[in-house]
Amino acid sequence: MWKEETMICPLMSPGSKFSEFHIPCQLRFLSLLPTRFKIKIAPQSNCNLSSQIKMHICFNVGLSLHDGLSFPQYMLAGSVAGMVEHMAMFPVDLVKTRMQMLESAGGFGHRGVFKAFFSIVKREGPMGLYRGIGAMGLGAGPAHAVYFAVYETVKQKLGGNRVGHHPLLHAMAGACATVASDAVFTPMDVVKQRLQLRRSPYRGVFDCMQRILKEEGVHAFYKSYPTTILMNIPFTAVHFAAYEAGKKTLGELYPEYASEEHLAIHLTAGGVAGALASAVTTPLDVIKTRLQCQGVCGAERYSSGSVIEAARRIINQEGPAGLLRGVRARVLFHTPAAAICWSTYEAAKQFLQKWNEEHRPFSVPQILKQEY
Numbered sequence: 001m002w003k004e005e006t007m008i009c010p011l012m013s014p015g016s017k018f019s020e021f022h023i024p025c026q027l028r029f030l031s032l033l034p035t036r037f038k039i040k041i042a043p044q045s046n047c048n049l050s051s052q053i054k055m056h057i058c059f060n061v062g063l064s065l066h067d068g069l070s071f072p073q074y075m076l077a078g079s080v081a082g083m084v085e086h087m088a089m090f091p092v093d094l095v096k097t098r099m100q101m102l103e104s105a106g107g108f109g110h111r112g113v114f115k116a117f118f119s120i121v122k123r124e125g126p127m128g129l130y131r132g133i134g135a136m137g138l139g140a141g142p143a144h145a146v147y148f149a150v151y152e153t154v155k156q157k158l159g160g161n162r163v164g165h166h167p168l169l170h171a172m173a174g175a176c177a178t179v180a181s182d183a184v185f186t187p188m189d190v191v192k193q194r195l196q197l198r199r200s201p202y203r204g205v206f207d208c209m210q211r212i213l214k215e216e217g218v219h220a221f222y223k224s225y226p227t228t229i230l231m232n233i234p235f236t237a238v239h240f241a242a243y244e245a246g247k248k249t250l251g252e253l254y255p256e257y258a259s260e261e262h263l264a265i266h267l268t269a270g271g272v273a274g275a276l277a278s279a280v281t282t283p284l285d286v287i288k289t290r291l292q293c294q295g296v297c298g299a300e301r302y303s304s305g306s307v308i309e310a311a312r313r314i315i316n317q318e319g320p321a322g323l324l325r326g327v328r329a330r331v332l333f334h335t336p337a338a339a340i341c342w343s344t345y346e347a348a349k350q351f352l353q354k355w356n357e358e359h360r361p362f363s364v365p366q367i368l369k370q371e372y
Helices: 025-032 049-059 071-088 090-100 113-124 126-130 133-158 167-196 205-215 218-222 225-253 263-280 282-292 307-318 320-324 327-358 364-368
Strands: 004-010 018-024
Touching (some): 071 133, 071 327, 090 126, 090 327, 113 126, 133 205, 167 205, 205 218, 225 263, 225 282, 225 307
C-alpha cells in the first residue's frame, strides 16, 4: 500500500480555489526542499479532478523557490551584502562623519557634501577618504550576517512571509535584527568614526582599540549603544517596511519582473527605503557620532551617554540645525547603500538557492517522471 501525506495546492483552473489531494510517499523529496515553495498545476478540461491532479503531479509540477535557506546561509548572504555596501560607500560615510562634527573637533565648517569631499582629496589625497576602512571591514561582515539572519528568522516566525503585505511584522523583525547586529557592530563603529576624524591621533585600528581600552575602559565601546539602538530601531523599522512595501508595489506595477524579483526592483525599493529612513533618523545619528567621538581631537565630552543631555547641549550651542548636520551626506550614503545592500543580498540568496537545488540528494526531474 502507498503511504500518503496530505498537502494543499492551488488549482489554476477558472473558479477553482484550493483542494486537498494525496501524494505517494515517493514524493517525500519535497520535504528536502526549502519550506517555501509553490506547486503550479495546469489542469486539463477533459479529465476529472483526481486524474488531472495525478497527471500533473507526475509530469507538470513547477517549483518556484524564494527563501528556504538555512540560518548559516542567511548569515553568509547578509555578510557579503554588508561588506559590499559599506566598502563601496565608505568615502561618503567618512564625509558624513566629519560633517556631523564641529570644525574644532576634527569636522568641517562648511555644509556642502561635494566641497567636503574634494577638500579631503586635496588635503589628504585619495586615500584620506578611506581612513578607518579597516574597522569597517572587521565589523560590517559579522554585523550584517547577524542582521539579515535574525531578520529572516523573526519575519518567518511572526508570519511575515504569508501571502499579502505585512508592514508591521516586517518592521518588528527589522527592529529585532538591529538590536542584535548593533551589539556586534558598535565597538568597531566607535573605532571607525574616531579614525575618520581630521587630525585623528590614532595610527590605526588596533592602536585605537588599545588606547580606548587603556584610557577609557571597555564601556567606552558601548557608550553610544543605547543611542544607536534608539536610532536604528526606527531606522530599520522604516527601512524594512518601506522596502517590502516598495518591492510589492513595484511588482504589481511591473508584473513581468515580479516573478523573477528583478534587480531593478531591489535597487529602486532599497534606494527609496534607505533615503526615507536615513532622513528621518539624522538627529539621532548626529548624537551618536558626538558620543562616539567625544574627547577626540578636542571634541566635547559628555558626562553620561544620555541622548537628551547630548541633544540639549547641541541645540544650546548650535541651534536646532545642529541636529541636522550632515543630513545630505547621510541620505546620499544610505540611498545607494541600501540599493547595493538589498540587491547584493537578494543575488546572494538566489545563488545559494540554486546551489541548494543542485546539491539535493534526489534529482527532482527524475522523480517527477515516475508514474503512480
